[in-house]
Amino acid sequence: AQTVTQSQPEMSVQEAETVTLSCTYDTSESDYYLFWYKQPPSRQMILVIRQEAYKQQNATENRFSVNFQKAAKSFSLKISDSQLGDAAMYFCAYRSARGNQFYFGTGTSLTVIP
Amino acid sequence: NAGVTQTPKFRILKIGQSMTLQCAQDMNHNYMYWYRQDPGMGLKLIYYSVGAGITDKGEVPNGYNVSRSTTEDFPLRLELAAPSQTSVYFCASSLTRDMETQYFGPGTRLLVL
Numbered sequence: 001a002q003t004v005t006q007s008q009p010e011m012s013v014q015e016a017e018t019v020t021l022s023c024t025y026d027t028s029e030s031d032y033y034l035f036w037y038k039q040p041p042s043r044q045m046i047l048v049i050r051q052e053a054y055k056q057q058n059a060t061e062n063r064f065s066v067n068f069q070k071a072a073k074s075f076s077l078k079i080s081d082s083q084l085g086d087a088a089m090y091f092c093a094y095r096s097a098r099g100n101q102f103y104f105g106t107g108t109s110l111t112v113i114p
Numbered sequence: 115n116a117g118v119t120q121t122p123k124f125r126i127l128k129i130g131q132s133m134t135l136q137c138a139q140d141m142n143h144n145y146m147y148w149y150r151q152d153p154g155m156g157l158k159l160i161y162y163s164v165g166a167g168i169t170d171k172g173e174v175p176n177g178y179n180v181s182r183s184t185t186e187d188f189p190l191r192l193e194l195a196a197p198s199q200t201s202v203y204f205c206a207s208s209l210t211r212d213m214e215t216q217y218f219g220p221g222t223r224l225l226v227l
Contacts (some may be wrong), residue, residue, distance in 0.1 A: 004156070043202060045157075045218035091156055100145070100164065101172055102216065104156030 002027045004094050006105035013082045014113050020067075021077045021108045023092030031097035034068065034075045039089040039107070048090070051075065053097075079110075087112045116140050118219035120205050126225045127195040135190040135222050137205030145208045146188040147172075147216065148180065150201040157204060163188055195226045 003026045013019035025034070036048040051059045051068050058066050063083075067076045079086055092105040121136045139146065144165045149157040159172030163182040177199060179191040188207075192199060202223050206216040 009154075043221045045204060045206070045216075047215050050215065093156075100162055100170070101159050102147075102157070104158075106154065106156050 002029075002094050002096070002103045004092050004103050004105040006092055006108050008108045009106070010109045010111070012111040012113055013079070015084060016081055018078060018080045019082055019110065021079075021090050021092075021110070023075045023077070023105055025073050025075065025092070025094050025103075027073070027094065027096070029096050029098070033095045033097065034066075035093040035095070035102075036064070036066070036075075036077045037091045037093060037104075038086075039091060040087075045091075049077065082112050084112050084114065086110060118205055118207055118217050120203075120219035120222050122222060123220070124223045124225075126227060127192075128227060129195060129197065131195050132191070132193050133195070133224075135192070135203055135205075135224075137188045137190065137219060138186050139188075139205075139207040139217070140186065141207065141209070141217065142185060143207035143209050143217070144185070145210065146182065147206040147208075148178070148188070148190045149204045149206065150174065150199075151204060151221075152201050160190065160203075192224075197226050200224060200226045 005024045032053045034051045038046045038048050049061045063080045065078045089107045091107045094103045118139045147162045148160040158174045161180040163169045202221045205219040208216045
């Protein structure tokens, strides 16, 4: 099975500053998808951003962007101009282009300091 | 359009009891999933379904059963509850396998004592 590793259990950032959350994954496949999900205290899982492995261009969604390094199997999330509402658990996830299963990392708890 | 709904929100079970966690979606999605999330951990896939009448095991299926008699509903059955099944359970759905985005329900917190 594929593994997804988030090595930062907790991170903090000053409001309006930029923070980067790390994610690495292990796979022998060449075609797959990567995701970042946000889980606020309400526990609802919310998709933040996704990246197709065949695309070289890094995905961007407003203040959220990724740094996808396929050879290094790295998929970090950058949050710019951090806001108080960004405080949450962030999960990195992997899905093979052929399979039906998602594999999630253990999460990074982000605190935003006013 | 309610999206993905789950009931109950919270439940306490005694060891050995059984219960069914309900999940429904009104988006006409073919794919549905059940995950569990243990404290400090990511989500682990229990079962999934690619359409009515079709289900398959995920990473951690032991102790659970599912059925998919309609497109809308995907209940998760716990037989003989054990303390190891204390977790938060999430149901999710997506239109197709190629529709990578999963829509998640709000979760059901289960405590087995």
